[in-house]
Amino acid sequence: MTTPKSLFALLRRERPAAVLAGLSLAVLPAAIPLASTPAALQLLPAAQAQSQNSRVLRISAIPDQKPEKLNRLYGLVANELSKQLKVQVRYVPVTDYGAAVSAFRTGDLDLVWFGGLTGVQARLQKPGARVLAQRDIDASFHTIFIANARSGIKPITSVQGLNQLKGKRFTFGSESSTSGRLMPQYFLSQAGVKLNDFAGGAPGFSGSHDATIALVQSGAYDAGAVNEQVWRASLHDGKANRNKVMAIWKTPGYPDYHWIAQGNLDKRFGAGFTNRLQNAILSWRPQDPEQKQILSLFGAQQFTTATPAAYTRIEQVGRQIGKIR
Amino acid sequence: MNATRLIRPAAPLLVVLPALVFLPVLLSLPGQIHGGGWDLIGQFAWAALTPSLDPLVLQSLLNGLAVTIGMALLGWALSLVLGLGLGLVSSRLLWRTLTGTALPADLIRRLLALPRSIHELIWGLLLLQLIGQRPAVAVVAIALPYGALVARVLSDLLDALPTANLAGLRAAGAPAPAALLTALGPPLLPGVVSYGGYRLECALRSATLLGVFGLGGLGNELLLTLQSLEFHELWSGLWLLLAVMLSLETVIGILRRRWSMPGRFGLAGERSGGGSVGRRGREILLTLTLLLPTLVVVARALAVDPSTLLHWQPLPPLAPQGWATALALPWPRLVADTLVLTLLAAGLAVGGAPLLLLLVAPWPWGRRLLQLLWALGRLWPPPLTALLLLFVLQPGVVAAALALGFHNLGILGRLLLEGSEAAGPEVEQGLLCGGSGPRLALLYGRFSGLARSYLAYGAYRADVILRETVVVGLVAGSGLGSQLRESLSAFAWDQLALLLAVYALLTLVGEDLSDRGRQRLLGTA
Numbered sequence: 001m002t003t004p005k006s007l008f009a010l011l012r013r014e015r016p017a018a019v020l021a022g023l024s025l026a027v028l029p030a031a032i033p034l035a036s037t038p039a040a041l042q043l044l045p046a047a048q049a050q051s052q053n054s055r056v057l058r059i060s061a062i063p064d065q066k067p068e069k070l071n072r073l074y075g076l077v078a079n080e081l082s083k084q085l086k087v088q089v090r091y092v093p094v095t096d097y098g099a100a101v102s103a104f105r106t107g108d109l110d111l112v113w114f115g116g117l118t119g120v121q122a123r124l125q126k127p128g129a130r131v132l133a134q135r136d137i138d139a140s141f142h143t144i145f146i147a148n149a150r151s152g153i154k155p156i157t158s159v160q161g162l163n164q165l166k167g168k169r170f171t172f173g174s175e176s177s178t179s180g181r182l183m184p185q186y187f188l189s190q191a192g193v194k195l196n197d198f199a200g201g202a203p204g205f206s207g208s209h210d211a212t213i214a215l216v217q218s219g220a221y222d223a224g225a226v227n228e229q230v231w232r233a234s235l236h237d238g239k240a241n242r243n244k245v246m247a248i249w250k251t252p253g254y255p256d257y258h259w260i261a262q263g264n265l266d267k268r269f270g271a272g273f274t275n276r277l278q279n280a281i282l283s284w285r286p287q288d289p290e291q292k293q294i295l296s297l298f299g300a301q302q303f304t305t306a307t308p309a310a311y312t313r314i315e316q317v318g319r320q321i322g323k324i325r
Numbered sequence: 326m327n328a329t330r331l332i333r334p335a336a337p338l339l340v341v342l343p344a345l346v347f348l349p350v351l352l353s354l355p356g357q358i359h360g361g362g363w364d365l366i367g368q369f370a371w372a373a374l375t376p377s378l379d380p381l382v383l384q385s386l387l388n389g390l391a392v393t394i395g396m397a398l399l400g401w402a403l404s405l406v407l408g409l410g411l412g413l414v415s416s417r418l419l420w421r422t423l424t425g426t427a428l429p430a431d432l433i434r435r436l437l438a439l440p441r442s443i444h445e446l447i448w449g450l451l452l453l454q455l456i457g458q459r460p461a462v463a464v465v466a467i468a469l470p471y472g473a474l475v476a477r478v479l480s481d482l483l484d485a486l487p488t489a490n491l492a493g494l495r496a497a498g499a500p501a502p503a504a505l506l507t508a509l510g511p512p513l514l515p516g517v518v519s520y521g522g523y524r525l526e527c528a529l530r531s532a533t534l535l536g537v538f539g540l541g542g543l544g545n546e547l548l549l550t551l552q553s554l555e556f557h558e559l560w561s562g563l564w565l566l567l568a569v570m571l572s573l574e575t576v577i578g579i580l581r582r583r584w585s586m587p588g589r590f591g592l593a594g595e596r597s598g599g600g601s602v603g604r605r606g607r608e609i610l611l612t613l614t615l616l617l618p619t620l621v622v623v624a625r626a627l628a629v630d631p632s633t634l635l636h637w638q639p640l641p642p643l644a645p646q647g648w649a650t651a652l653a654l655p656w657p658r659l660v661a662d663t664l665v666l667t668l669l670a671a672g673l674a675v676g677g678a679p680l681l682l683l684l685v686a687p688w689p690w691g692r693r694l695l696q697l698l699w700a701l702g703r704l705w706p707p708p709l710t711a712l713l714l715l716f717v718l719q720p721g722v723v724a725a726a727l728a729l730g731f732h733n734l735g736i737l738g739r740l741l742l743e744g745s746e747a748a749g750p751e752v753e754q755g756l757l758c759g760g761s762g763p764r765l766a767l768l769y770g771r772f773s774g775l776a777r778s779y780l781a782y783g784a785y786r787a788d789v790i791l792r793e794t795v796v797v798g799l800v801a802g803s804g805l806g807s808q809l810r811e812s813l814s815a816f817a818w819d820q821l822a823l824l825l826a827v828y829a830l831l832t833l834v835g836e837d838l839s840d841r842g843r844q845r846l847l848g849t850a
Contacts, residue, residue, distance in 0.1 A: 066553055095539030098814050099458060106457035106638040121816065125641040148361070169359060169719070176814045199359070200719030202807070211552040218554070220362030220716040323815045325644030 057081065057089045057269070057277075061113035062100045064177065065230065066210055067093065073297040074113075080290055084280040087269060097176035101125065110265060111277065116141075116178035116256045116314040117323055123308065124324065128263030131308050132278045135300035139310070140253030142228040143179045143187070146213065147248045151222035155248045162191035162249070168222040171204035173212050176323065177227075178256050178314060180209055184225035186317045187251050210234070217245040227256075229299040255310045259303075278305070339776040340768075343783065344680040346672025350723060357723050362716030365554065369713065372556035376564055386546060386562045390569065393542035395623040396460075397532035400467025401525045402620050407468055408475025409517075411437060416480040418488065418509075422501050434480070441473035442832040443825065444792045449535050450813060451821075454640065459633045463540040467531050471524060482516045483509060518584065518609060522577040529570060534706040534796065544706060551709055567704050574739075584609065640818055647819040654808060654820065660827065663804035666722050666729065667791040667835070673730030674790070675783035678738040679772055682745075686763040695738065702735025707797045725797040725804070733790055741779055745771040781843040788839040792832050 059081070061074055074091040082089040092109060094100045101118050103109045105125040111132075114122055123129045145162070147153035153164060165188070173180025185195070195203055204221060206212040209230040216224040217240060231247065234240035259281060265274045281303050284291040295301065318324030377383075413419055415434045417427035440448075449466035456462060486509055494504035536544020543562055550559040584605045644650070685691025711728035718724040745767075752774070756766035772779075798806015805824055812820035 067549060094458065095545050098816075099453065099539055101816070102454055103458050105641065108457050125816065169361065175810060200721050202720050202803075204715060204720060205810075207548075207552045211554075214554045215362075215716075218362050218365045218716070220365060222361070322650070322811075322817075325647060325650075325815060325817060 055088060055269070057085070057087050057110050057265075058092050058108065059089060059111045059113075060092045060094055060100060060103065060109045062097045062115050062118050062174075062176075063093070063095060064097075064115065064174070064180075064208055064227070066208070069297070073294065076290065076294050076297070080284070080294060081277070081280060084283075085273075085276060097174050101176075104129070104260070104262075107262065109262075111259060111261045114258060114260050115176070116254070116258075116311060117182045117318050118176055118178070119258050119260050120311050120315045120318060120324060121176075122260055126262070130261050130263060130274060131306050131311075132259040132261050132274075133281045133303040134255070134258040134306035134310075135298055136302055136304055137229065137300055138256045138258060138306070139304070141179060141256035142253055143184050143225050143251040144228050144231045144247045145184065145223060145225050145249040145251075146216050146231065146245055147223040148216050148219050148221070149244050149246055150219060153223055153248055155246070157249075159187050159190050159249075159251075162188055163193055165223055166193055166197045167199055169200065169204070169220075170198045171206045171212055171215055171221040171224040173206055173209050173224075173226065175205050177209075178254075179227040180212065180225055181205070182314070182317060182321060182323060183251060183254050185321055210239070213240050213245065217241060219244075223248070233299060255306075255314060258306045258311075340679045340772045340779060341676060341683070343672045343780075344676025346669055346676060347680070350669060350673065350726065353723055354718075357719045357721070358717055359719060360717055365716045366713070368554075369556045369559075372560045373563075375557060376560035377555075377557040378561070379558075382558050382561055386543065386558075386565055389536070389543035389546045389562070390565055392627060393532045393536055393544065393566075394529065394569065395627045396463045396467070396535070396540075396542055397525070397528040398623055399464045399620060399627070399629060400471065400532065401528035402616070403464060403468035404471030404475055404524065404528070405521055407472030408479060411472060411476035412479025412483070415476055416483040418484050418486075418491075419505065422491065422495070422505055430480070434477070437473045437476055438833055438836070439473075439829060440469045441477065442792070442829040442836070443470060444795050444828075445470050445531050446534060446538060446796055447809070447825065447828070449540050450538065453540065455637055456634060457636075457638060460541060460627045460629045461631060461634055463532065463535045463542070464629055465634060466535060466540070467528055471528065471531075475520070475524060478520055479513075479517060482513060486512055514609075515584070519581055522581060526570070526574055526577065529573060530703065530706075533566065533704075534708075537706045537708055547706070547709060548712075551712055563701075563704065567700060570704055571700060580612075641816045643818055647817060651817070651820040651823050654823075656827070659805050659808055660831065662722055663791070663794050663798070663806075663831065666726050666794050666798070666804050667787065669722065669726035670729035670733065670794075671783070671787035671790045673726060674733035674737050674786065675780070677730065677734045678741045679768075679779075681734075681738070682741065683764050683768060683772075686767045692742075696742070699735040699738040702731045702733075703739070704735070705732065707732045707793065711797045720803070722803045725794070729790060729793060729797050732793075733786055737783065737786060740782065741775070744775050744779065777846045781846040784839040784842040784846065788832070788835045791835040792828075795828065 059074060059078060061070060063070060070093060071091070074093075078089040078091045081087075092103075094103055094109075097115070097118050100109070100112055100114065101122045104112050104114075104122045112122065119131070123131070145165075151168065153168065154161075156162065156164070172184060175181055188194075199222075204215070206215050206221075206224065209226045212221075212224040212226050213231065213234050215221045228250065231240070235242070261274055261277060265277065266272065282305065284295055285302060286292040286295055315324055411433070415430050415437060417430040420430045421427045445466045448469050449463060452462045452466055488508075491504055491508035494508050495501070499507070532542060533544045533547075536542035536546075537548045539545055543566060547559060547562050547566075550556070550562065681695055682692070685695055707728045710731055711725060714724045714728055718727075752769075753766045753771050756769055757763065761769070794804050795806040795809060798804040798809065805828060809821070809824055812824060
């Protein structure tokens with residue numbers, strides 16, 4: 001208790017020191033940004049989007065996995081596209097599914113790897129946007145329902161079995177995720193499970209597929225719903241421990257992720273640019289070492305063309321659940 | 326009315342009265358605990374001692390921290406400029422002196438209640454939709470509600486100043502503007518500088534919170550590391566943030582004492598140094614001149630470009646039956662949840678601080694431990710605490726109230742401790758020497774004198790908590806906040822508009838109630 005007072009007295013005697021203390025208030029916050037200005041800019045995606053010139057192709061993706069992985073993957077994608085299209089390509093990370101849709105609507109992003117639901121939302125909000133491609137696995141994508149081994153939940157063989165999740169602690173991924181929220185909620189409703197049937201009266205929203213697996217494995221939630229591709233990857237690299245967390249059901253297939261481009265790219269980058277962009281993505285093959293790396297991080301063999309019509313089913317379910325209006 | 330007069334509790338009891346809320350919360354806890362994630366809580370606690378020292382991790386955390394500090398500093402500075410201007414034009418005294426009528430002041434005050442009633446997070450999320458992902462968004466999101474708050478505090482301070490000097494100068498023939506500046510400037514300064522310093526502490530917390538929701542800076546890294554259960558990296562970030570927060574609080578505290586500024590809730594007893602006026606003025610001026618170039622440099626480093634604020638983007642189209650759906654939301658339940666959440670959290674925070682201080686009173690290290698705990702409470706954005714709690718608790722009002730209560734306990738506890746230390750040790754020492762126990766001595770010696778001003782501050786805090794419910798609601802799934810998240814992700818503007826209206830209405834009523842409560846508490850002292 002005497003410390004502040006004696007400090008006070010000390011400051012009165014030591015005037016230069018006191019002035020220094022006063023100055024530090026002003027200088028301390030400034031010193032840090034100054035020391036790391038370029039890196040600080042890297043961290044602010046918006047700063048990059050803002051310092052655009054119209055010749056930079058800004059690509060992005062919904063943040064469905066860990067940022068480190070996204071940075072690695074889309075850094076590679078940016079390099080590859082830049083090499084093939086001879087334009088500057090920059091990856092602009094976003095922090096939220098909804099933010100990706102908004103940034104696409106506001107014209108801050110040119111090419112985005114959207115999920116099924118966010119892609120439909122983006123196209124409805126930005127008429128003229130073009131669906132370019134999907135992975136071979138996206139035409140019929142699956143959600144895996146997973147459960148903690150100690151939860152007492154048993155593997156099931158049909159959608160009706162999901163009703164054993166009533167009264168359990170259940171988590172989705174992000175609230176705008178197609179494979180982590182939209183389709184699982186659709187299948188749950190087919191089994192007669194409403195959102196307020198879960199323990200606590202509401203499901204959790206873990207934020208991402210990795211987080212769902214970690215939370216269910218730890219026992220914080222009894223069960224959850226994840227994207228099949230992330231689930232396989234987690235089993236493969238040992239992040240998911242089969243003794244603690246298990247798959248209980250694989251949903252029927254539905255269309256999911258796809259690349260969507262702004263409608264004005266031809267105007268900005270020259271006639272035919274959108275088609276060249278589409279062909280570049282479709283041309284990636286495992287024979288090329290760099291393209292192989294990209295494809296394996298995407299968990300795919302190759303990309304195929306996609307059409308808006310493929311996503312009408314997602315749109316219907318989105319409307320049913322109130323995520324598309 | 327009569328009954329409340331008859332059974333008025335004694336002052337020392339008054340302080341711990343809000344702690345009664347612990348009873349229902351503790352009683353309901355066994356039903357809420359699922360305990361699935363105790364392992365995780367253990368890992369989290371252990372990671373506090375073993376934070377990650379990986380240079381890559383630290384580098385990225387430091388960058389995030391720099392962005393957060395920069396956003397806080399810019400938002401704070403802008404809010405002060407806004408607040409000073411708006412505060413002056415909403416002062417009744419000023420209008421009356423200059424034009425003879427105070428009507429415009431009342432009108433402006435009413436208008437300013439609106440930006441104030443909406444939490445900075447909501448401002449941030451709305452601006453994000455309107456102008457896209459720009460660094461300026463977080464700065465403006467902080468500056469708008471803060472500016473309106475500063476304006477209110479400033480105009481209240483102004484209107485409460487004694488007007489004898491002003492009347493004297495006017496009577497002697499001084500023109501109104503000059504008389505106002507001379508008579509009111511100097512007595513206003515200490516209050517403004519003291520409050521300004523406090524707002525900077527708040528701005529740092531707000532900037533961290535905005536980061537959690539993706540508006541840039543360290544907050545997002547904290548959230549991501551928590552979500553991916555990388556607790557060692559999480560703690561590296563938390564310790565860094567704690568160091569910055571504590572040094573900021575210390576520097577502001579030293580400056581406040583050095584410049585003989587009043588404490589937070591005017592708890593008397595601060596001895597002002599006699600001839601410090603000239604020196605104080607010089608130092609404040611020097612700080613201000615240093616601050617300006619700093620702000621410019623920070624703004625450039627963060628690439629904040631004010632012109633981007635003018636490029637408004639069209640909102641997504643509304644659904645045909647949108648309004649009907651919006652009206653059909655379960656409004657009574659949402660509002661009731663929000664109110665229960667506010668009361669529980671406020672009770673936990675206001676009652677918890679004195680209760681915990683009393684509990685640890687006999688042990689010399691208890692208070693230090695409590696101070697550390699409170700610092701962590703102030704530091705952790707409530708949604709992170711809520712996420713942690715969900716490892717072992719069911720989602721719902723109790724988990725949300727605990728998270729929100731813990732955060733505000735950190736703020737209130739520090740104020741109570743500051744206040745009780747400023748009150749002087751005489752009475753407590755006397756009681757101790759007279760043979761009473763350390764707890765009773767603390768309760769009667771220090772708290773009873775503070776009771777009313779502390780509770781008055783608590784009433785103000787309850788109003789802040791009501792505004793903050795949105796922040797935990799987004800995570801813990803209760804109250805209006807949980808609906809806000811759903812409506813945002815569905816881009817449902819109609820629902821958002823209604824939600825905002827309900828929020829504004831609630832907080833305005835809450836503000837009025839808390840003002841009345843505060844006046845009664847202070848008036849009957």
